Amino acid sequence: MSDTPTLLLVDGSSYLYRAYHAMPDLRAVPGDPKSHPTGAIRGMVNMLRALxxxxxxxxAACVFDAPGPTFRDDIYPDYKANRSPMPEDLRAQIEPIHEVVRLLGWPVLCVPGVEADDVIATLATRAAAQGLRVLISSGDKDLSQLVNERITIMDTMNGKRRDVAGVTAEFGVPPGLMVDFQTLVGDAVDNVPGVAKVGPKTAARWLAQYGSLDALMAHADEIKGVAGENLRAALDWLPTGRRLVSMRTDCDLSAALPGLPALDSIAAGAEQTMGLRDFYEKFGFKTLARQLQDEAPSTAAEQRIDEQASHAAAQAQVREVDYEVVLSWQALDAxxxxxxxxxxVALDTETTSLDEQQARIVGISVSVEPGAAAYVPLAHAGLEAPEQLPLDEVLxxxxxxxxxxxxxxxxxHVKYDRHVLANHGIDVQGYAHDTMLQSYVLEVTRPHNLTSLAERHTGRTGLSYEDLCGKGAKQIPFAQVPVDKAAAYACEDSDQTLDVHRVLWPRLESDEKLRAIYELEIATSEVLFRMERNGVLIDADKLAAQSHALGLRITELEQQAYELAGQPFNLGSPKQLGEIFFDKLGMPVVKKTATGARSTDEEVLEKLAEDYPLPARLLEHRSLSKLKSTYTDKLATLINPRTGRVHTHYAQAVAVTGRLASNEPNLQNIPVRTAEGRRIREAFIAPPGRVIASCDYSQIELRIMAHISGDAALLKAFHDGVDVHRATAAEVFGVAVDEVTSEQRRYAKVINFGLIYGMSSYGLxxxxxxxxxxxxxYIDRYFERYPGVRRYMDETVQLAHRQGYVQTVFGRRLYLPEINGGSGPRKKAAERAAINAPMQGTAADLIKKAMIAVQQRLDAEKPDVLMVLQVHDELVFELPAGEVDWxxxxxxxxxxxxADLAVPLIAEVGVGANWEEAH
Known part of the structure; x- marks a missing residue:
């Protein structure tokens, strides 16, 4: 079909999002954050020019979604209900994108009532029927159902091409079965349910066996196990699901393209040079404007922006690189x-494991300047592996x-590499920068992995780990990757890290507050490395005894549940629970799932437990089962055989508020409100002659609220050292402080903390x-007594709407992408977050400052005192018994x-033989 005319359809709605997220934060006036955003515009320009x-x-045509509901919303009101609203910076670029696409000679299509996918499907099938070759440029897998001998999809962002063979290889079914496949799997992005717990492999296997969705549904009673139960439960939904995922190929496009079925109205046009020049000048694209006049870019800054923008066109940045494989002592010494x-110097390790405590070095890469890097292979194996320098001598x-x-x-992510080198006895010093943390401080809501950073900030794409090692069960260890390929990958990592740093560091360096937050994160990374290295001692025997006791109680609860239900049943089966609750015992239906089934989720159980004993038993059963599986059974299995301790990992670049996250194991979410949960902390012990100490901030978020709101009554309560909950109760209930009852204090405590988190009167x-x-x-009376708190809340929400973010006391920016995303629950949630985030974020900054100060003091005076855990506002230590007074x-x-706040900070200490005793 080489001489066959081609119709090229671009999924504009898909690509404008991808251009927006791939590009740096470009502005019409460089450096002015208030000028018009242009990153997505620039990405679209480059992509369309390249295509x-x-x-x-x-x-050709570039197709965009039209605003407003579509026919799918009529079919299913919750369609796309969980999608985040369009970021305001992107929304502001939509009209200019449409304008420049037309100026580039591309017809622009937006058809009300249908999605861009349906317009593309209609045009593609009509053009193919007329004998044309159709190329669809999109990253949307849904369009795979259109593929045939004349229709091909290409995803230029990653070089993927979906023809008939490509679709079959990727999904396990041919294009003709993609609608059935998607119906079974569902679409989480568009909030379209499929069959519960049925993934791509199961769906492909069923369709291979039965030939179609209709045939599968007709034989649903043959499918065994939980999958069969879930399939049968979804039978009523599946026809609706199929309508939702099916691309329409019969859209009425007559208003947009009066000449159909002839395609002359979408003939590719020529660029409108004069209009483009004016457009480029208006939005600050000086390089592009000069290129229209055959002039080269004149400044290094413009050339760099051009290089960054080239990625949005999915054209990988090409440059000469000098990557060396070091196999001799002479080369190493050089x-x-x-x-x-x-x-x-950018430094990176290639290893045997993602477990930082266990990983061993396979090779080391370094980069000293852009394009110049080296890889030292140290533990590659295989018949073709060259002779390598001995690891210990190289180190x-x-x-x-x-x-x-x-x-x-x-x-x-330097903390990982520090651990890996420490596993070999190397205590790395001199880490000045971490690109992951630079990104975290500058753009907290975006991905911080190196691949995303390189694409977003330098326009560079490269090899992925899966490219070298494969996926899933067929994945090979990095040590088995041929050295030449491993070197290209590893050198590229170091080289890209240096490139990304050269883009991000100047932005931090020029902003005093953000630079201070970044320096705080760098110092925190050092402390976390030390804490993770220390680990905490666990009493495995005590955990085993707790597991046994929990197991007995869980079995007892099962028997009680059977008696209350009048029959044995699967406590984890929603279907059986529904039958017993609603059919047999006549409990009221509280709510239904998306597929129309009667819900028995935790919220429903809590509501029903107010009146019925069976749901209460089930809640306790679930709680104890989770406690057993997550902690008492698992903790002992995570003891490091080399150290005899558990070493949690603190994820630093996760929470938008700056809080740390603990995982493998998660020691920050032990449920300490129950006696069983608190008992788990008894297993965190100290060796003989040593003790555990806990030091945590008292009412830290309320103190921060007093500081940032400046409320006179709240400030006075903290300065006078009175019980702030008792003082609040006195204000709200209009009694003297010494007359406040315990019940009134409890109410006041709920109000104090609830309002921090934006609790409504309904929630209270x-x-x-x-x-x-x-x-x-109660809330009205609270705000009458504390008007400064109300003023802070109102002003903070207004500020968040104006600038899209709020800040901590120390200048950390807490972005709220949904604050201006229209009406609805997401906007309300963002407004609540705007009120709470400065307090949570400031508390996170304070505990990090405390960790750094404490570690410095320990290093200088008491190296035998170990900081072993951080949990929210608490630091946990292991120390000699003789150092307790100190x-x-x-x-x-x-x-x-x-920190010097408007109210005093107070930290309280507890000491004991174990963590629980220290509280």
């Missing part, structure tokens, strides 16, 4: 000399540079078990002195 030049189609002379030669604080180093009423009017009266005296004062 047009490469394919030179006879016919590179060590370069390392010692370089002002900053010995590198040790003076690695352990020198005077030689600055750069990494991507539910929490306290009172009616809505009474709850509203810790009680010094650490609280140190934690209280890390």
């Amino acid at each position: 047009g030049h490469e394919h030179a189609p006879a016919y 590179w060590i000399a370069r390392l010692m002379a370089a002002p900053l 010995a030669r590198l040790r003076p540079w690695l352990e020198s604080p005077a030689h600055a180093k750069l990494g991507q 009423a539910k929490n306290l078990g009172i009616d809505n009017q009474a709850a509203k009266n 810790l009680r005296r010094e650490i609280p004062a140190l934690m209280a002195g890390v």
Whole structure:
């Protein structure tokens, strides 16, 4: 079909999002955040120019979603209900994108009532029927159902091409069965349910066996196990699901394209040079404007922006690189000399494992300047592996540079590499920068992995780990990757890290507050490395005893549940629970699932447990089962055989508020509100002669609220040292402080903390078990007594709407992408987050400052005192029994002195033989 005319259809709605997320934050006036955003515009321009030049189609169209509901919303009101609203910076670029696409010679189509996919499907099938070759440029897998001998999909962002063979290989079914496949699997992005717990492999296997969805549904009673139950439960839904995922090929496009079925109205046009020049000048694309006049870019800054923008066209940045594989002592010594002379070196390790405590080095890569990098293979195996330098001797030669604080180093997630090198006895010093943390501080809501950073900020794409090692069960260890390929990948990682740093660091360097937050994160990373290295001692025997006791109670609850139900049943089966609850015992239906089934989720159980004993037993059963599986059974299995301790991992670049996240195991979410949960902390112990100490901030978020709101009454309560909950109760209930009852104090505590989290009168009423009017009266009275708090809340929400983010006391930016995303629950949630985030974020900053100050003091005076855990506002220590008095005296004062707020900070200490005793 080489001479066959081509219709090139671009999924504009898909690509404008991808261009927006791939591009840096470009502005019409560089450096002015208030000027018009242009990143997505620039990405679309480059993408369409590249596509047009490469394919030179006879016919073309760029198709966008029209605003407003579509026919799918009529079929299913919850269609796309969980999608985030369009970011305001992107929304502002839509009209200019449409304008420039037309100026580039591309017809633009937006058809009300149908989605861009349906317009593309209609045009593609009509053009193919007329004998044209159709190329669809899109990353949307849904369009795969259109593929045939004349219709091909290409995803230029990653080079993927979906023809008939490509679709079959990727999904396990041919294009003709993609609608059936998608119906079974569902679409989480569009909130279209499929068959519960049925993934792509099961769906493909069923369709291969039965030939179609209709045939499968006709034989649903043959499918065994839970999958069969879920299939039968979804039978009524599946025809609706199929309508939702099916692309329409019969859309009425007559208003948009009056000449159909002839395609002349979408013939590819020529660029409108004069209009483009004016457009480029208006939006600050000076390089593109000069290119229209055959002039080259004149400044380095414009050239760099051009290189960054090229990725949106999915054209990987090509440049000369000098990557070397180091296999001789002479080559290694030459590179060590370069390392010692370089002002900053990007360092990366290739390893045997993602477990930072267990990983061993396979190779090391370094980059000293853009395009110049080396890989030292140290543990590659296989018949074709070359002779490599001995690992221990290489590390010995590198040790003076690695352990020198005077030689600055750069990494991507440096804490991991520090652990890996520490596993080999190397204590790396001199880490000055971490590109993951740079991204976290500058753009907290975006991905921080190196692939995303390189694409977004330098326009570079490269090899992925899966490219080298494969996926799933067929994945090979990195040590088995041929050295030449491993070197290309590893050198590219170091080289890209250096490139990304050169883009991000100037942005941090030029903003005093953000630079201070970044420096805080760098210092925190060092402390976290030390804490993770220390680990915490676990009493495995105590955990085993707790597991046994929990198992007995769980079995007892099962028997009680059977008796209350009048029959044995599967406590984890929603279907059986529904039959027993609603059919047999006549309980009221509280709510239904998306597929129309009667829900028995936790919220429903909690509601029913108010009146029925069976749901209460099930809630306790679920709680204890989770406690057993997550902690008492699992913790002992995570003990490191080398150290005899559990070493949690603290994820630093996750929470938008700056809080740390603990995982493998998660030690921050142990449910301490129950006796069983608190008992787990008894298993966290100290060795003989040592004790556990806990030091945590008292009412930290309320103190921060007093500071940032400046409310006179709240400030006075903290300065006077009174019980703030008792003081609030006195204000709200109009009684003297010494007359406040315990019940009134409890109410005040719920109000104090609830309002911080944006609790409504409905939420307060539910929490306290009172009616809505009474709850509203309490809140009204609270704000009458604390007007500064109300003023802070109102002004903060207004500020968040204006600038899209709020800040902590120390300048950390907490972005709220949904604050201006239209009406509805997401906007309300973003407004609540705007109120709470400065408090949570400031608390996160404070505990990080405390960790750094404490570690510095321990290093200087008490190296035998170990900081072993951080849990929200609490630091946990393991120390010699003889150092308890020192810790009680010094650490609280140190934690209280890390910031000068309008109210005093107070840290309290507890000591015991285990973590629970220390509370």
